[in-house]
Amino acid sequence: MSGGTVLLVVAKAPVAGRVKTRLTPLFSAEQAAALAEAALGDTLAAGLAVGAGRRVVVLDGAPGAWLPPGYEVVPQVAGGLDVRLAAAFEGCAGPALLVGMDTPQVTAELLAAPFGPGGWDGCDAWFGPAADGGFWALGLADPAHAGLLRGVPMCTDRTGAVQRARLAEAGLRVRDLPVLRDVDTPADAAEVAGLAPHTRFARAFRTLRAPVPAPTALAVEAR
Template identity: 70%
Template sequence: MTAPGAPVALLVIAKAPVPGRVKTRLTPPYSPGEAARIAEAALADTLDAVLAAPARRRVLVLDGEPGRWLPPGIEVVPQCAGGLDARLAAAFALDAGPALLVGMDTPQLSPALLAPALGGWGPGEAWFGPAADGGFWALGLTAPDPSLLLGVPMSVPETGAVQRRRLLDAGLAVHELAPLRDVDTAADVAEVAALAPDGRFARAVAACRGGAATAAGRQGAAR
């Protein structure tokens, strides 16, 4: 639901869960089809969290076409072309007011984890959610400003540090959300599934043969 007077827009940037195009770092041990099912479940859990949180609007910025996983109540707009820094900047440009952007790689997301950044923001404030791999899982800006994102190196260990420094150098007061682990590798899959055992993500992981084979291999190595 949309809370009366909710000041923040929630943006989700994601790739449609198509085999061979999504979560390719999970193959192996997972097959392309299994990786896509895991990605679909991660995206569905993320959208559930966004729908359950108070927001002025909820927008999925999508690379690809929406599918059966898309619930009612989510606007969908296509991602622009270019690098991830340009696509993030364009996502923020979809809304003129305060907006919090998250990805699809943290299916353990919950309204409680988002809550600190969903109240009223003052001028010159920003929110930053650090990821365990050195990146970031959430970024909140009071207004779109491409200079805060363009040129930040993405998908490298220093991404989060560079992005946070960019915010600070712009004179923004940066508030931090809790750190979360992204799902990028098979090891991430197992750990994140354990953090949210009742979600679609954990059920999808449990149903995949690749994950079962990986777990069996680990048990064998431990003997």
Template identity: 60%
Template sequence: MIAKAPVPGRVKTRLTPPCTPEQAADLAEAALVDTLDTLGTVPAGRRLLVLDGEPGGWLPPGWEVVPQGGGGLDERLAAAFAHAAAVAPDAPALLVGMDTPQLAAAALAEPLSAARRAGVDAWYGPAADGGFWALGLARPTPEAAVRLLQGVPMSTEDTGAVLLGRLAAAGLAIGRLPLLTDVDVIEDARRVAAEAPRSRFAERLRAADPAPEVPR
């Protein structure tokens, strides 16, 4: 998982306004914890948190913390796969962001099961804004990660299309994961909270959002 520590003024800045920086950071922490908890139930050999910042009390047991490298997001994603390959050679790796707290374990457990992995080279989770919330590689060598990710324009409506084009051009068999909404602005947050009304994220949003109450 790749994430940013939930520090006011450094995370979820597009939620302000209507949220204060502190409320936005609370929402970021809730999204982070919800996602970590979900991923903690998906079978995996190792669990790595590639973190920009310092871990806090929100970090559950069983996760190894790896500092993010420098450069743009494309370079940091490639570096995350390179680290995964270094600590678990020849093992597949799935990278998930922190912006989809509505993610359910079943959305990953079945397509990533041993029975379904055969013949799949990469897994792609599209985001509704044109980006992606997950990327998996069956053979995440540093060279492959750089070739696939470096230079992909990040945070644009074409990000996902460019990445998919690279996966296809490399001749990879792609397994598709569900379409999810990333939390960027308050409308996204309300939509995501409505999809997962019992999540920590929804609970924090009910406390922070001046709009009509998020369903429970």
């Protein structure tokens, strides 16, 4: 079964003003979009390095030059994030692992277990918690369980806890992936860039990072 596992990458096209708006005003809208594109590139590269049966970008927006060969693109459906994530699973015929584009530190090694031999033996779901209380990955052996996402409050500090509890309450056998930190704020970006210095994201962060303001004359005199 694991050899046919589908990788779903839920993404928003990296367009200035539409992505990573919490990185502004420290970064401009264009710089925030560049960081988003770098994070997406790292995520897609990690996905290419695992033995997925299919690789699908579930996209809000239009594909661009950032899309590498090896991925299909399907549009996100209308509705809240819970509805869009559920629909992504419902488009699969078997086991699937869904990841977001906000964890550029993800590696093929972190993703490997659900795609490797025995990845779904004795397991109905994989869950990757995020440090902010959400989740960065969710896997379901059977897309019929996608309804467990609907109604989960998204983008809160209890999203992950509610989602994981739903899986357990439905009787699913859940395996956990490591905790990762989403990139939402400049502080997140700095930490993730430091944790994964060789990623596209880290290189973009180092290039675009706003310089530290020089001391004012008044501050210098006050020393």
